[in-house]
Amino acid sequence: MADDTDSDRARTARDKWESLQQEFAGGLLYCHHRANTNTSKTLEVAAFAYGLIELLSEAELNERKREVGKRLVEQLKDNGMGVMLQQSQTDKYTLENSVQIDCENRVHLCKAACCQLRFALSQQDLEEGIVKWDLAHPYLIARGSDGYCRHLEQGSCWCTIYQHRPLPCRAYDCRNDKRIWADFEQKIVSSELERLFQISDTMEVDSHDR
Ligand code: SF4
Numbered sequence: 001m002a003d004d005t006d007s008d009r010a011r012t013a014r015d016k017w018e019s020l021q022q023e024f025a026g027g028l029l030y031c032h033h034r035a036n037t038n039t040s041k042t043l044e045v046a047a048f049a050y051g052l053i054e055l056l057s058e059a060e061l062n063e064r065k066r067e068v069g070k071r072l073v074e075q076l077k078d079n080g081m082g083v084m085l086q087q088s089q090t091d092k093y094t095l096e097n098s099v100q101i102d103c104e105n106r107v108h109l110c111k112a113a114c115c116q117l118r119f120a121l122s123q124q125d126l127e128e129g130i131v132k133w134d135l136a137h138p139y140l141i142a143r144g145s146d147g148y149c150r151h152l153e154q155g156s157c158w159c160t161i162y163q164h165r166p167l168p169c170r171a172y173d174c175r176n177d178k179r180i181w182a183d184f185e186q187k188i189v190s191s192e193l194e195r196l197f198q199i200s201d202t203m204e205v206d207s208h209d210r
């Protein structure tokens with residue numbers, strides 16, 4: 001009887017904590033949306049101003065704006081500012097034709113390199129509240145101190161949230177990723193693989209899947 005009451009209390013406390021977490025994440029999401037809107041407006045104005053300064057002729061203005069805008073975005077990223085959110089509206093659960101790869105026969109070679117790549121979560125992931133994101137770099141997928149995704153089970157290299165994994169994990173195809181495989185069929189890893197573990201690279205998926 002006492003055990004039942006204790007477990008009821010524990011369940012209630014856990015429910016409250018989870019609902020608090022969801023509210024907190026919702027509040028942060030709102031703040032980040034506002035911050036992103038303001039930042040992109042500021043970027044636009046700054047790009048225009050810098051473009052004007054660098055203007056050589058009227059015809060070059062748009063090109064200049066694009067170039068300077070790109071530079072500013074890079075600076076913003078380097079400074080760890082700004083919020084990354086996947087723009088895709090695709091429901092991850094409806095993604096068809098995701099590639100089936102025999103990871104179990106390859107993981108000793110590739111060392112699950114794909115689960116070291118960085119990418120932004122989607123609004124769907126955030127609302128779902130299952131995939132963890134990096135509090136210091138919203139909303140990039142959370143990684144541990146070993147550089148691997150926090151949802152990767154060490155040792156087995158198994159995705160612990162497989163049913164809920166984000167869209168880039170579903171759409172990503174490592175077969176032609178030359179950073180990972182020099183020859184996928186022959187199971188020869190790329191000479192760049194070790195380098196990949198030292199840098200913060202991104203998971204590229206086809207643009208229509210983003
Ligand atoms: S890099 Fe390719 S083979 Fe290796 S774990 Fe990732 S998807 Fe599987």
Ligand code: SF4
Nearest residue numbers: 115149151152159169
């Ligand atoms: S969510 Fe799963 S599949 Fe995606 S990077 Fe993390 S461990 Fe890998």
